[in-house]
Amino acid sequence: MSKENYYPLMADIVKASKLVQEVVFETPLLKNLNLSSKYKANIHLKREDLQLVRSYKIRGAYNKISSLSKEVLAKGIVCASAGNHAQGVAYSCNKLKCFGKIYMPETTPRQKIKQVKMFGGDQVEVILTGDTFDDASAKANADAKELGQAIIHPFDDPKIIEGQGTIGLEILQQFNDPIDYLFLPIGGGGLASGVGAWFKEFSPNTKIIGVEPEGAASMKMAFEKKDNVALDTIDRFVDGAAVRKVGDLTWKICEKVLDRILVVPEGLICSTILQMYNEDAIVAEPAGALSIAALQLMKKEIKGKNVVCVLSGSNNDITRMEEIKERSLLYEGLKHYFMVRFPQRSGALKEFVNDVLSPGDDITHFEYYKKSSREKGPAVIGIEVQNPSDLQRLKQRMTERNFIFKYLNDKTDLFQFIV
Known part of the structure; x- marks a missing residue:
């Protein structure tokens, strides 16, 4: 078979499975009670984060x-x-x-x-x-x-694809009942190609869902353009899946095996990371949380179904947690940034704190734009609220008390520069 027409052979995935036993172990496929309860489905996680190198990539x-x-x-x-x-x-x-x-x-x-x-x-x-x-x-x-x-290419190579495909073999050996949905993270497409090919052969009724980060949805772009084109720019936050262009081999295979591609906002990924840590003591890296974050986008379809998510890695740097929390709060509508010009009267800042903010609001960022004009110059203020619906009331109180402001969250370029 020429490389251009390559498609994984099941015999080669079986061969790879025997070979990689020298360095990997069969990771558990565990039912997650919190996710199952939240989505009213039977949700299992394939815990590739538990490999020695804390991801499936060793395969x-x-x-x-x-x-x-x-x-x-x-x-x-x-x-x-x-x-x-x-x-x-x-x-x-x-x-x-x-x-x-x-x-x-x-x-x-x-x-x-x-x-x-x-x-x-x-x-x-x-x-x-x-x-x-x-x-x-x-x-x-x-x-x-x-x-x-x-x-040694990370995804666009037959041996790499076959090695990652061994995960599919393990899942179907571990799960006795029919699997309705399989969620697979996509960076360059090696995992989705290998596991997807195995499932198409041995579990053809399973809906295979590929999941990409919103800021680097290169596989979805290739599907839409019918050509493996490169993205002009990408958001590097989900570093394990931040690829401008997927593989030429993996794109063609994924066209055959994927039923759907979901694009997940980075903020939702961050909320998922925090949820997994707080509720299950699971440390997932951004790319590792992709498949789990996608459940939120298909919560109606997966209700009552057997679902498997590949938790692909846990190599997360603890120093990134502040950024993860920030992105989560912004996505959830709980943190808002404003450029506020205070009225030129004494006590304006005190009035803002006492009368504009509600008891549950918290100022998390405050910086004067002009250091010499305290209480008169503009300031960048970050406010964390209790509920997303609080935003409109907060804006209304600022207007009523003559605080001139600009809302920064929806001004992407300015927001990223300031915050």
């Missing part, structure tokens, strides 16, 4: 690197990754005793960089370059070509 990486000849391995291998694939490659290099150069975006969370170095030991070199996965990938490809080294 494809080890399957690919193990397939290379001794001569190729002796030259060393190269990969580009936003984090999880890098850890899988690093661990595989250490296990197979081959040297690997790992290119990562400079924006990669430090926690992921540290883990890559730990798993790889003296068998890997980490090179930080560019702002996105695509930047790192371009540099990795150029250097690998110059040195004649093998590229």
Whole structure:
């Protein structure tokens, strides 16, 4: 079969499943009581966050690197990754005793960089370059070509796809009843391709839902354009799925196996991360929470159904929690930013606090725009309210008391610059 016409063979996924047992274990498929109760469905999570490298990426990486000849391995291998694939490659290099150069975006969370170095030991070199996965990938490809080294692509490779497909094999072995819906996160499409192909063969009645972040919906764009085009810009927040362009192989496979693609706002992903942590003590990274966040968008359809979500990773940096909380509050309509020009009278700031804010409101950000004009110049104010409906009443009280203001949340460019 030519690469252009590639589609995963079930026998190759079975072969990969036996091979990766050297480095992975069969992660549990656990019913989540909180989610099942919330959505009135039978919801199970495939806990790939519990792998040694805390994501499913070790499956494809080890399957690919193990397939290379001794001569190729002796030259060393190269990969580009936003984090999880890098850890899988690093661990595989250490296990197979081959040297690997790992290119990562400079924006990669430090926690992921540290883990890559730990798993790889003296068998890997980490090179930080560019702002996105695509930047790192371009540099990795150029250097690998110059040195004649093998590229371990994070998603657009048959061996990677077959390795990720082993998750599908495990799920159907673990779940005895028919599965109505399967939710799969999509970055470059390797996981969705492999698992989706297995399900189409052995569970054809399951609705397979691919899930992308709103700020990097490259697979959905490819579906709509009928062409694997690259996005002009992406939001890098969901770093494990922030890909400008999906794989040429994975796009074609996903066209055959996915029943639907959902695009999830980053704020909803953040709310899901906090919910999973607070209710189930599960630490999900943004890409890991994608499939679970998508349940909210299909809550009517999944009611009473058997649902499986792949929780793909837990490599979350604790230093990002403030940003995660901020994005969640903004999405939930509980945090609002204003540029307020105070009336030029004494006591205006006191009046704002006492008479404009309600007892449940909390000022979480306050910064004068002109430091020399206290109580007279404009100020940027962040206010956390108790309910989304409180916003309109807050605006009304400011207007009634002659506080001139601009609401910043819906002014995207200005809002991002200030906040």
